[in-house]
Amino acid sequence: MKNDILELLQENSKYTASDIATMLGLDIEAVKKDIAEMEKEQIICGYSVLINWDKTDKKDIVTALIEVRVTPQRGEGFDRVAERIYKFKEVKAVYLMSGGFDFTVIIEGKTMKEVALFVGQKLAPLESVLSTATHFVLKKYKDYGVIFEESKKDERMIISP
Secondary structure (H helix, E strand, O other), rough: HHHHHHHHHHOOOOOOOHHHHHHHHHOHHHHHHHHHHHHHHOOOOOOOOOOOOOHOOOOOOOOEEEEEEEOOOOOOOHHHHHHHHHHHOEEEEEEEEEOOOEEEEEEEEHHHHHHHHHHHHHOOOOEEEEEEEEOOOOOEEHHHHHHOOOOOOOOOOOOOO
């Protein structure tokens, strides 16, 4: 039951306890209790909205994914390095990865230069960081399950001989 509630909230965080109870055929008080418990246990860590900034007048957001290779600290592994990275206000997410690098760091800035300065002045100089590779997001097609632009229908006339 809790997983069903979580899936609905992940789909749309605006669903009310009443909405969820109706969709799942549950008692509203039971849904409210489950949500409160999951918030207390930090299973539900917050509620957010997904915005397509390209359709607003605030288009000056640059998103970058940075691959980071690090040397884990003795006795603390990657956790201490990750903590130092995620404390920067520019950092939106940090993921420990498998493969050719250790972390993916997602940051946002107003310009590519601002992102480059963050990498060069704050991230790369950290003692455990061995190397970084920055990739800028040029366009978002789908984010967290939401498609930003549907395929446009071809409305040209068909001309046949």
